[in-house]
Amino acid sequence: MDADSCPVIKEIVEIASKFSIEAVFVASYAHMKNDLQGQNWVFVDSYKEAVDLYLMNHVKKGDFAVTQDIGLASTLIAKGVYTISPRGSLYEENGIQTALELRHISAKARRQGFYGKGPKPFTEKDREKFIKELNMLLSNFKICSRNHN
Template sequence: MNSQTLFVDADSCPVIKEIVEIASKFSIEAVFVASYAHMKNDLQGQNWVFVDSHKEAVDLYLMNHVKKGDFAVTQDIGLASTLIAKGVYAISPRGNLFEEKDIQTALDLRYLSARARRQGSYGKGPKPFTEKDREKFIKELSMLLSNFKICSRNHN
């Protein structure tokens, strides 16, 4: 059986502790990828990869290292769309599973928001990350991994 990995776009990820716990519970390797600009002293004994600080370095690392059937945690819609196309299950830190049927709409909204910002219209920005978001993430990632584990057990 080929083993899956859980890749994390770890620059400013608010659920690292939760990912460590869930990955351990499901015996899946978690790889946290961050730029040197976000380097931490306490790596919690986890597998961290640090890349250059340029804008797309984390995305490029992830795109070059994931394989079909892997999992990824990212809040970057553009990265999620690329990962989905490679057969990776992508979920946001707020617990929203990125799905092929919804990704084009999300990309279109991101484009329109960026265009409005360039024209001087500044909205409120993203909503603050809440405990409810954290709970949804824990529930959704656990469900995603347990569904996969059940499916792989049935195929063995």
């Protein structure tokens, strides 16, 4: 999990426990926490892409990842990783290119001095959608893997 500023850590811990999945949280030293909630944490350098690079180098096909970084999500999808945002949106191969293009257009506009409102505040409705979607994703995965054994 890309744990730098992740608003659903507690929920990930609970869901991972429910499905007997090991959750690994990756964060930069700049985001180090005192309460690690008894989970596996990996801390990396604080340079800009350190968390992303760690995740890209350590995930395997079939893993699950939570990130709000569209660029990282596109890389993980290409590696066969199921990727979901903290707001509960599943990143999929057929929609990621559009998301990357929109991100590029927004970045270009910001460089030209146009600043939007930024992302909407994270809401309780976002949290509920994340919980529902991650539970469904892991339930479906569990059923599929059981059928293949």
